[in-house]
Amino acid sequence: MNTATPAGNRDPAVPAPLARPERCDRCGAGALVRVTLATGGELHFCGHHARMHAARLLEIGAGLRSAL
């Protein structure tokens, strides 16, 4: 008899609710990307606006990473 815990039956993977649900600074949708500006500022964008501004943000040295 195999007593090992099946891989699919470990800790219930309940996603913790975000402590601070960030919103896109442009449209108010849930933010997917957090942008750290070279100046120290921070912006948040939904997927749509992140894609729209990514090239420009990278150009000015901003750091983009997932907000999730």
Ligand SMILES: [Zn+2]
């Ligand atoms: Zn947006």
